[in-house]
Amino acid sequence: MADSKLISKIPDGPLEQKWTRRKSEIHLVSPNNKRKLEIIVVGTGLGGASAAASLGELGYNVKVFCISDSPRRAHSIAAQGGINAAKNYQNDNDSVYRLFYDTIKGGDYRAREANVYRLAEVSNAIIDQCVAQGIPFAREYGGYLANRSFGGVQVSRTFYARGQTGQQLLLGAYAALNRQVAAGTVKSYPRHEMLDLVVINGQAKGIITRNLVTGQLERFGAHAVIIATGGYGNAYFLSTNAMNSNGSAAMQCYRKGAFFANPCFAQIHPTCIPVHGEQQCKLTLMSESLRNDGRIWVPKKKEDVEKLRNHTIKPSQIPEEDRDYYLERRYPAFGNLVPRDVASRAAKERCDAGFGVNETGKAVFLDFSEAIKRLGHQRVAERYGNLFEMYEKITASDPWKEPMMIYPAIHYTMGGIWVDYDLQTTVPGLYAIGEANFSDHGGNRLGASALMQGLADGYFIVPVTIGDYLSKKFSEPKTDVGAAEFDEAEKAVQARIDRLFAIKGKTPVDVMHKKLGNIMWEYVGMARTAEGLKKAIEEIKALREEFYKDVCVPGTQFEFNQELEKALRLEDFFDIGELMAKDALNRNESCGGHFRLESQTEEGEAKRDDENYMYVSAWEYKGEGKEPELHKEPLKYEFIKVATRNYKD
Amino acid sequence: MEFNLKIWRQKNAKAKGHFETYHISGIESDASFLEMLDILNEQLIREGADPVAVEKGCQSSGPVAFDHDCREGICGACSLYIDGRAHGPDDHITTCQLFMRHFKDGATITVEPFRSRAFPVIKDLVVDRTAFDKILQAGGFISVRTGSAQDANNILISHDAAEKSMDAASCIGCGACVASCRNGSAMLFVAARVSSLALLPQGKVEAKRRAENMVAKMDELGFGNCTNTRACELECPKGVSVEHIARLNREFLKAHFSN
Numbered sequence: 001m002a003d004s005k006l007i008s009k010i011p012d013g014p015l016e017q018k019w020t021r022r023k024s025e026i027h028l029v030s031p032n033n034k035r036k037l038e039i040i041v042v043g044t045g046l047g048g049a050s051a052a053a054s055l056g057e058l059g060y061n062v063k064v065f066c067i068s069d070s071p072r073r074a075h076s077i078a079a080q081g082g083i084n085a086a087k088n089y090q091n092d093n094d095s096v097y098r099l100f101y102d103t104i105k106g107g108d109y110r111a112r113e114a115n116v117y118r119l120a121e122v123s124n125a126i127i128d129q130c131v132a133q134g135i136p137f138a139r140e141y142g143g144y145l146a147n148r149s150f151g152g153v154q155v156s157r158t159f160y161a162r163g164q165t166g167q168q169l170l171l172g173a174y175a176a177l178n179r180q181v182a183a184g185t186v187k188s189y190p191r192h193e194m195l196d197l198v199v200i201n202g203q204a205k206g207i208i209t210r211n212l213v214t215g216q217l218e219r220f221g222a223h224a225v226i227i228a229t230g231g232y233g234n235a236y237f238l239s240t241n242a243m244n245s246n247g248s249a250a251m252q253c254y255r256k257g258a259f260f261a262n263p264c265f266a267q268i269h270p271t272c273i274p275v276h277g278e279q280q281c282k283l284t285l286m287s288e289s290l291r292n293d294g295r296i297w298v299p300k301k302k303e304d305v306e307k308l309r310n311h312t313i314k315p316s317q318i319p320e321e322d323r324d325y326y327l328e329r330r331y332p333a334f335g336n337l338v339p340r341d342v343a344s345r346a347a348k349e350r351c352d353a354g355f356g357v358n359e360t361g362k363a364v365f366l367d368f369s370e371a372i373k374r375l376g377h378q379r380v381a382e383r384y385g386n387l388f389e390m391y392e393k394i395t396a397s398d399p400w401k402e403p404m405m406i407y408p409a410i411h412y413t414m415g416g417i418w419v420d421y422d423l424q425t426t427v428p429g430l431y432a433i434g435e436a437n438f439s440d441h442g443g444n445r446l447g448a449s450a451l452m453q454g455l456a457d458g459y460f461i462v463p464v465t466i467g468d469y470l471s472k473k474f475s476e477p478k479t480d481v482g483a484a485e486f487d488e489a490e491k492a493v494q495a496r497i498d499r500l501f502a503i504k505g506k507t508p509v510d511v512m513h514k515k516l517g518n519i520m521w522e523y524v525g526m527a528r529t530a531e532g533l534k535k536a537i538e539e540i541k542a543l544r545e546e547f548y549k550d551v552c553v554p555g556t557q558f559e560f561n562q563e564l565e566k567a568l569r570l571e572d573f574f575d576i577g578e579l580m581a582k583d584a585l586n587r588n589e590s591c592g593g594h595f596r597l598e599s600q601t602e603e604g605e606a607k608r609d610d611e612n613y614m615y616v617s618a619w620e621y622k623g624e625g626k627e628p629e630l631h632k633e634p635l636k637y638e639f640i641k642v643a644t645r646n647y648k649d
Numbered sequence: 650m651e652f653n654l655k656i657w658r659q660k661n662a663k664a665k666g667h668f669e670t671y672h673i674s675g676i677e678s679d680a681s682f683l684e685m686l687d688i689l690n691e692q693l694i695r696e697g698a699d700p701v702a703v704e705k706g707c708q709s710s711g712p713v714a715f716d717h718d719c720r721e722g723i724c725g726a727c728s729l730y731i732d733g734r735a736h737g738p739d740d741h742i743t744t745c746q747l748f749m750r751h752f753k754d755g756a757t758i759t760v761e762p763f764r765s766r767a768f769p770v771i772k773d774l775v776v777d778r779t780a781f782d783k784i785l786q787a788g789g790f791i792s793v794r795t796g797s798a799q800d801a802n803n804i805l806i807s808h809d810a811a812e813k814s815m816d817a818a819s820c821i822g823c824g825a826c827v828a829s830c831r832n833g834s835a836m837l838f839v840a841a842r843v844s845s846l847a848l849l850p851q852g853k854v855e856a857k858r859r860a861e862n863m864v865a866k867m868d869e870l871g872f873g874n875c876t877n878t879r880a881c882e883l884e885c886p887k888g889v890s891v892e893h894i895a896r897l898n899r900e901f902l903k904a905h906f907s908n
Contacts, residue, residue, distance in 0.1 A: 050795075053795070054795040057794055057795060068718060068724075068726060069716060069726065069777070069778055069779065070778065070779065070781065070782050070822065071782070072725070072782075072822055073718055073719075073724045073725060073726050075718070075719060075724070077719065077723055077724050077725075078719045078721060078723050078724065087801070087802075089802060125796065125798070127801045128798040128799065128800055128801045129793070129795060129796070129798045130801075131798065131801040131804060131851070132791065132793040132797075132798035132799070132801075132804075132851055133790075133791050133793055133851075134791045134814075134845070134846045134849050134851050134852045135818075136806075136811045136812075136814040136815040136818050136845065136849065137801075137811065138811065139806050139807065139808045139811040139812075140808065141807075141808045142805070143805030143806055143807050143808070144802050144805065145801055145802055161815055161818075162815060162819075164723065164815075164819060167723055167819070167821075168815075168818060171818065174785075175785065175789055175790035175791070176790065176793075176795070178782070178785045178786040178789060178790055179786075179790045179792060181782075181786050182786045182787065188782070190779065190782070213771055242718040242719040242720070242724060243717060243718055243719075243720060244718050276677075276679045277677045277679060277680070278677075279676070279677050279680045279684050279685075279687075279688060280680075280684060281684055281687055281720070282684075282720040282721075284720075284721045285721075390721070390722065390746075393722075393742060393746050393748075394746070394748075396748075396750065459795045459796070460795070460796070463795070504698070505698065506695065506698045506699070508690070508691045508694040508695065510687065510691065511691065552694055552695075552697075552698040554694055554697050554698070554711045554712060555711050559660070559661065559772070560661070560714055560771055560772040560775060562712070562714055563694065563711075563712060
């Protein structure tokens with residue numbers, strides 16, 4: 001049964017007409033009224049920067065906030081491989097429908113049909129927009145755009161700029177943003193961190209921020225607020241996320257009434273540089289595009305594994321017949337290009353069976369020797385040169401000579417703030433876009449789709465849908481930041497900060513964060529069980545108590561204080577971690593990145609339970625220390641046939 | 650491994666800064682430079698929280714503030730001047746890509762912020778680089794409205810032009826070029842953007858305006874002049890070539906003479 005609090009607002013009619021239909025229903029705001037309306041955008045990654053720029057261009061008054069020293073540093077910048085679009089420039093029979101279908105299937109049938117179709121539909125306009133902005137995508141010799149393949153699909157639809165596609169797309173969105181800052185429609189607030197959402201009469205009306213340079217708390221009012229703050233993967237401490245990426249803005253919205261959807265859906269990326277030691281704080285991703293030409297293997301013989309671990313042989317000395325190309329063996333149809341969740345689990349399976357190739361036993365090979373033979377040095381260098389360099393810098397090993405070593409790591413979170421078709425949350429006037437929302441990737445995101453979603457939401461969706469809400473708001477006066485709700489919110493933030501300084505404990509924030517990360521990786525990582533998840537919930541509770549007794553936050557509020565920033569974010573990571581474990585416990589099935597050991601086939605593949613879990617779980621906050629309430633949005637597949645994911649044939 | 654670290658400490662923009670020396674040991678050779686600083690900070694936080702040490706007169710200035718984020722060489726946040734070089738003693742890297750195996754065990758390492766009149770210190774090793782944003786706001790864009798673009802393949806761009814444009818576009822905006830330049834010039838940064846767009850047909854329409862406005866803004870913000878020492882190119886983590894400065898000069902002169 002549909003939940004009365006979750007109204008998805010999916011338009012009626014055939015799939016391919018839904019977005020057109022919705023756009024034609026949306027009320028418009030006239031240019032003279034747009035000038036009276038204020039919008040806050042939090043976050044300046046692909047979603048935030050493109051939304052702020054597009055809204056400014058439309059004539060709204062936009063304020064945009066980011067925690068770094070410049071909007072250009074947002075973590076979208078680190079995306080390597082590419083961005084998908086259904087252009088069918090390769091004539092390989094690609095289409096909007098296929099991109100839609102691959103994304104739904106890749107997400108293991110846990111995403112909304114209508115949202116995903118719209119994403120595929122606007123994908124082509126993104127490429128057009130980006131080329132017009134001067135993004136130097138890779139080109140063929142005839143001057144046309146080049147493409148490559150990514151995991152989980154059988155066509156070449158990924159556009160790329162070397163291994164720096166995210167950087168180039170973000171610089172494009174940031175340039176569009178700069179243009180609006182110069183035009184005076186957008187005001188940019190770098191080094192400002194959102195610390196609370198202000199809700200007045202049930203509607204989002206502003207935010208409280210901390211100026212990270214002076215430490216002052218500041219109030220900002222608006223007619224609507226857009227959250228574009230990315231994912232919460234850093235709950236695991238070790239991840240491919242940037243050090244400052246955090247889920248705090250999402251948690252503040254959750255506490256103010258926005259439901260949090262599918263928190264347990266976290267993506268574990270198969271090709272990351274393995275953990276090297278205790279002192280490590282960050283994992284580095286090696287782009288999925290490497291799987292286009294790289295072959296993944298471990299030795300067939302245990303004695304070879306031993307020799308590799310003692311460094312008595314080099315991987316290149318192991319003869320072809322003694323190598324187990326396990327992805328090609330298990331999934332002949334897709335081979336090394338299976339989706340990320342499948343590739344990650346397969347790597348874990350081999351390593352758990354004792355075939356891990358480094359000292360820790362947690363690494364597999366990604367080998368380019370065959371590709372170098374086939375394509376030649378120069379073409380491999382053109383495609384992956386900077387990634388090879390990056391690998392060598394970090395590991396001091398040369399991938400031109402010996403295969404890379406890789407292992408899965410936390411990379412992306414498909415879960416996020418629940419939104420309807422308009423990308424509005426359960427709090428009117430509050431929107432969530434990009435990785436911060438939950439809407440398009442289901443249980444697993446396909447490669448090169450995060451950039452697509454961030455820009456689809458920011459350039460083409462939210463600037464349109466937000467008009468429907470704002471069309472009823474232009475006669476309302478500017479939000480008064482002296483209102484009692486602002487007083488209350490600021491007081492609460494101040495109390496939170498005071499509480500942290502008052503603890504005067506001995507343990508640095510990062511030490512506590514590492515402990516949380518260990519709990520998360522152990523019990524809420526690649527293989528989850530009911531027992532483990534219950535344990536995780538208990539251990540997180542205990543760790544939170546320890547934190548409030550013993551954390552050390554040095555310095556004062558009114559200065560540049562990175563330890564205070566980290567402590568505030570860690571408080572929210574405790575809550576996120578707990579919510580993830582609760583959601584994972586509730587979802588007693590395996591789907592996408594969520595793998596419950598209790599729910600697998602005899603061959604060890606994930607086993608979905610469509611009868612009982614074909615829904616979006618949306619959690620409602622009920623107060624501190626109280627159990628959140630689970631709401632369910634049933635997923636209806638009207639246009640495609642739900643099937644077991646098959647990458648074997 | 651162990652090290653003596655001579656680190657610039659400065660409470661805020663107005664305070665006077667000074668060097669403090671710290672000893673650190675037990676560092677894995679595979680640790681990155683920033684991971685080493687994390688460990689130092691952990692040590693400093695524990696010392697500061699230890700009442701016995703404080704009673705003995707241990708005056709902790711607290712953990713060292715430094716900018717960092719992606720830790721994979723692409724966000725451009727990290728900005729340390731290590732042993733007299735922007736991003737430290739290795740070529741074409743950011744500080745986060747510098748590993749302790751590059752140092753001798755027991756070495757004394759000097760760590761300063763990027764220094765330039767246009768980059769005031771915020772705290773310790775953190776500087777304010779908003780001047781870069783302002784330069785780009787002056788013209789570092791192509792004026793295209795969302796949704797008004799034609800089909801992407803209608804604009805043909807030769808493989809070589811795209812590659813060259815990409816070389817320039819790989820600038821991460823870290824400011825190493827400014828910090829390494831004895832004149833504190835931002836020419837390489839400005840050139841990277843101007844050149845990247847000028848190489849593409851889409852960027853040609855506004856090329857003149859862009860070059861003039863960005864150069865004017867750079868001068869206004871207190872960056873110095875370029876005297877072709879090429880230190881910027883040497884220290885650029887992405888190896889952006891001074892060839893792009895030549896192109897910027899050309900674009901600037903073209904604009905100048907056509908007025």
